[in-house]
Amino acid sequence: MAKSPSKVISDDEEKLYGEGSETKQEDEEDEEEWPGWLPDGWIMEVNRCDDGTIYRYYTSPISGLTFTMRTEVLNYLFSGMDERFLKSNNCATDKKLLTTHDWLPTNWIIEIRAGGENMNNMYKIILDDRADKLKFYVYPPAGVRLFSKEDVLLYIKESKITRFDLNGECDTNTSDNILATVEFNPSSLPKGWVKELVFRKTKDAVRRDPYYTDPISNYSFRTKKSAMLYVQTGNVPKRAFIQRTSVHDLYSFEKSADLD
Structure with a gap:
């Protein structure tokens, strides 16, 4: 019975594979990284679907309203709605x-x-x-x-x-x-x-x-x-x-x- 041919990985290939693994790890870390435009105190939730799609949810700690897009959050912040909620x-x-x-x-x-x-x-x-x-x-x-x-x-x-x-x-x-x-x-x-x-x-x-x-x-x-x-x-x-x-x-x- 013939043996399966062995494959030797060169130093260059090993370096390439290593870089790919590091990139994947960095991507996973980026999912949880706090965006600089989101104010302190807000709640960010990250969900990954089975197909790999990533959904992010941003919740105001004052009003409890939740948004899924950066533009929605920024429009909300500029509207002064949180201040009216506090009042x-x-x-x-x-x-x-x-x-x-x-x-x-x-x-x-x-x-x-x-x-x-x-x-x-x-x-x-x-x-x-x-x-x-x-x-x-x-x-x-x-x-x-x-x-x-x-x-x-x-x-x-x-x-x-x-x-x-x-x-x-x-x-x-x-x-x-x-x-x-x-x-x-x-x-x-x-x-x-x-x-x-x-x-x-x-x-x-x-x-x-x-x-x-x-x-x-x-x-x-x-x-x-x-x-x-x-x-x-x-x-x-x-x-x-x-x-x-x-x-x-x-x-x-x-x-x-x-x-x-």
């Missing part, structure tokens, strides 16, 4: 609605329902301090609805759902008496922003109107896109407005007037 975060600590609900976990929302005989009045009663309004804490992913801070904290700690008796004052099995839902710190917006979803009855159906409110200026925006544009540029769109009753005052009540 908004500092202002948020002074708002009663936020400070009284800073214990509420992420992805939980507040649900406001009409109580008693006020269900048919819908949104109008939310502006009336004398009307029956009930506040619930809802975790949509699990379909959990609770009535108090203590109930929420118990659920978070022990996964126990506390039952509550409303004495027929509010039917939680229907969505017909929902006045509004409130979400704190919606994604992609600075801390302190509030998203409202207001339910209004029309002749044929129930309309759901979203509002995004800035804690600094108290401006409200009808779409998330216009709210983000305002944060990025500081320019107020034509359709932005300041609500007659502040969102922070609107939902700071506890339980219902008749159930206290």
Whole structure:
């Protein structure tokens, strides 16, 4: 049986192979090398796909927004958006609605329902301090609805759902008496922003109107896109407005007037 011919590698070839290995090693190191244009404190994540494609992700430590291109990061930095995020975060600590609900976990929302005989009045009663309004804490992913801070904290700690008796004052099995839902710190917006979803009855159906409110200026925006544009540029769109009753005052009540 013939032997496989042996191959002798010359000094020049050995040097060439060695250079190739070093180049490959340098390329791998370059993947993780911190780019000089990226500010300190930013988060850079590098992922290599099976086909060898390299993806880099750059995340702002202030806003949490992530970008995949250098031009996107630089445009973001020049926009002054981080400064507005910081200003908004500092202002948020002074708002009663936020400070009284800073214990509420992420992805939980507040649900406001009409109580008693006020269900048919819908949104109008939310502006009336004398009307029956009930506040619930809802975790949509699990379909959990609770009535108090203590109930929420118990659920978070022990996964126990506390039952509550409303004495027929509010039917939680229907969505017909929902006045509004409130979400704190919606994604992609600075801390302190509030998203409202207001339910209004029309002749044929129930309309759901979203509002995004800035804690600094108290401006409200009808779409998330216009709210983000305002944060990025500081320019107020034509359709932005300041609500007659502040969102922070609107939902700071506890339980219902008749159930206290």
